[in-house]
Amino acid sequence: MDFAANFAGILLGGLSAGTVLFIVSVGLSVTMGLMGFVNLAHGAFAMFGGYVVVLAMNRAHFGFAAALALAFVATAALSVLLERLLYRRLYRAGELDQVLFTIGLIFVFMAAITIVVGPESQQLQLPPALGGQLNLGFIQYRTYSIFLIVVGLLMLAGIWLVFERTRIGAQIRATVDNRRMAESLGINVDRLFAITFAFGSGMAAIGGGLGAEFLGLDPQYALKYLVYFLIAVSVGGLGSVTGVYCASLLLGVLDFVLKLYAPKGGTIFIYALTILLLLWRPQGLFGRKET
Amino acid sequence: MNEAASPAGRAAATAPTDHPAARVLMRRHRLRWWELLPWLAAIGFYFAFPDYLGFGAELLIAILFALSLDLALGYAGIITLGHAAFFGAGAYTVGMLSFYGIWTEPITGLLLAALAAAVVGLLSGLVLLRARGLTLLMLSICTMALLQESANMAHDYTRGFDGLPSLTIDPVLGRFEFNPLFANTQYLFSLAVLLVCFVFVRTLVYSPFGQSLTGIRENLLRMHAIGSPVRRRLVICYTISAALAGIAGGLWAQTNAYVNLSALDIDRAVTVFIVLILGGYGRLYGAFVGAVAYLALEHFLAQIYPTAWQLGLGLLLVFVALFARNGILGLGEVLWRRYASRRATS
Numbered sequence: 001m002d003f004a005a006n007f008a009g010i011l012l013g014g015l016s017a018g019t020v021l022f023i024v025s026v027g028l029s030v031t032m033g034l035m036g037f038v039n040l041a042h043g044a045f046a047m048f049g050g051y052v053v054v055l056a057m058n059r060a061h062f063g064f065a066a067a068l069a070l071a072f073v074a075t076a077a078l079s080v081l082l083e084r085l086l087y088r089r090l091y092r093a094g095e096l097d098q099v100l101f102t103i104g105l106i107f108v109f110m111a112a113i114t115i116v117v118g119p120e121s122q123q124l125q126l127p128p129a130l131g132g133q134l135n136l137g138f139i140q141y142r143t144y145s146i147f148l149i150v151v152g153l154l155m156l157a158g159i160w161l162v163f164e165r166t167r168i169g170a171q172i173r174a175t176v177d178n179r180r181m182a183e184s185l186g187i188n189v190d191r192l193f194a195i196t197f198a199f200g201s202g203m204a205a206i207g208g209g210l211g212a213e214f215l216g217l218d219p220q221y222a223l224k225y226l227v228y229f230l231i232a233v234s235v236g237g238l239g240s241v242t243g244v245y246c247a248s249l250l251l252g253v254l255d256f257v258l259k260l261y262a263p264k265g266g267t268i269f270i271y272a273l274t275i276l277l278l279l280w281r282p283q284g285l286f287g288r289k290e291t
Numbered sequence: 292m293n294e295a296a297s298p299a300g301r302a303a304a305t306a307p308t309d310h311p312a313a314r315v316l317m318r319r320h321r322l323r324w325w326e327l328l329p330w331l332a333a334i335g336f337y338f339a340f341p342d343y344l345g346f347g348a349e350l351l352i353a354i355l356f357a358l359s360l361d362l363a364l365g366y367a368g369i370i371t372l373g374h375a376a377f378f379g380a381g382a383y384t385v386g387m388l389s390f391y392g393i394w395t396e397p398i399t400g401l402l403l404a405a406l407a408a409a410v411v412g413l414l415s416g417l418v419l420l421r422a423r424g425l426t427l428l429m430l431s432i433c434t435m436a437l438l439q440e441s442a443n444m445a446h447d448y449t450r451g452f453d454g455l456p457s458l459t460i461d462p463v464l465g466r467f468e469f470n471p472l473f474a475n476t477q478y479l480f481s482l483a484v485l486l487v488c489f490v491f492v493r494t495l496v497y498s499p500f501g502q503s504l505t506g507i508r509e510n511l512l513r514m515h516a517i518g519s520p521v522r523r524r525l526v527i528c529y530t531i532s533a534a535l536a537g538i539a540g541g542l543w544a545q546t547n548a549y550v551n552l553s554a555l556d557i558d559r560a561v562t563v564f565i566v567l568i569l570g571g572y573g574r575l576y577g578a579f580v581g582a583v584a585y586l587a588l589e590h591f592l593a594q595i596y597p598t599a600w601q602l603g604l605g606l607l608l609v610f611v612a613l614f615a616r617n618g619i620l621g622l623g624e625v626l627w628r629r630y631a632s633r634r635a636t637s
Contacts, residue, residue, distance in 0.1 A: 097612045104608025111602035234429045268440040271433045
């Protein structure tokens, strides 16, 4: 009994962390799949969103949900502005310039946040409804973790519906599969990408806000978790939403278990596993073979 | 011997310079007068700024590290963000050998560092050069993180984040004292190592092997089609590049008399990437220009205004990526061409 409760506790903790990872990374996966753009600054959008949430709640006394909505809108607007002005000039450039450009953006975000908000770590106060423990029948667990897992599932279902059942979803899938063919069929890839980019960045902002409580929030955030976002995306497979979901949950649970049982150097297994997996399937777990 | 046996071979051997294309290729690797300038500047620095020789040695090591990356990234087009793996391998080789009193001779120490880094480069290269693009980028980062975590786990030997302090290094050639108190020895030793490595890299990139690397960078498919052993060439190039990065790391450990996990950090890999792209990749001297520009700015700005430095650096990178695709040297070349063509027309 004790073992089962322990096991369930670890699983839930890992799943909730993985869910946040999914919410942040899903936009990155789709935009990378669409344009092949190596956007290392995606984590900076998550960080920006996290700061909007924390500041809106602490200084302007927004509710949690309202702050998350504000973060989504603000980050989506900012990202679409950057996309129209800067990103689009580099779609045809090499990966090298894309990497350099997005690293530069990360630095700009980090410095701007240090100047405007300050270098110290920000605390997020959860609303009391999400603060306590929830009795699931077989185990008492943090309400917030359960809340995250449920939100993640709802988001997955929502994105899946958009992808599978709407016109724009079909256009996105077509463009990920074969961009030139999609373009010649009259799909406005440029506009499609701007929409996806804004939506993905907005999702990252929500992820940043939801994760701020246990991931912490300081100007280093964008670099600190970058490797995790990239692992989730490349293991899941570019452009695959379910792939990112599975990879994120796997990563979340593994990380949780390893931090618990092998606190010193346990993450070594995550890196080793990633390397092996990418060797076995360079296109990721759920990615399609390059055409 | 084979050349003499066939008449066609003899013709090619006796008159290779007659063809215009051959003449252009011959001219490419001829030494030009301005190639002496960096070395004159380095010697001038030695006499002009005796108080800054420690910083100077740091600068020379950064150049060497960026040069090693240039071979892999600039010439062979291997896009990697994990080059600190080899820097760290070299640094820890020197550090551990010295800390446990096994080997403290500096020159052979550097050769051992190169060897260790080359082994790491060969093994990881065999594995990760199967991939390209984002996957390759990820694999290179993961390899480096794996090495750093391993070094952290082997805490009993590497002492983890605390690092290995006060390494003893023997005098160079048995005569010149080598420790942070003798910055002039360190500077000249670093300069000599850089010169040797540079001549090696310069010879390599203009050799047929180097030409085939450029070919792989420019058009992979065509190189496959003409039967070039692409993967073997890439692995060899990656191994050599790793060995050079290992020498840079070993030199870093020797001059600081200290090694810690920061040698394997992603920050270091990102920095060397920035230095190279800022200077201009695939053109040998980009490493020099980039390292001087970056380190000089960092040395004087980062301590006083760390946030402004970060902001400025970020904006600079965005600018370079958008408008100056080939870095400072590329920008200079464009301006020079424009100036030269205007002078020719007027």
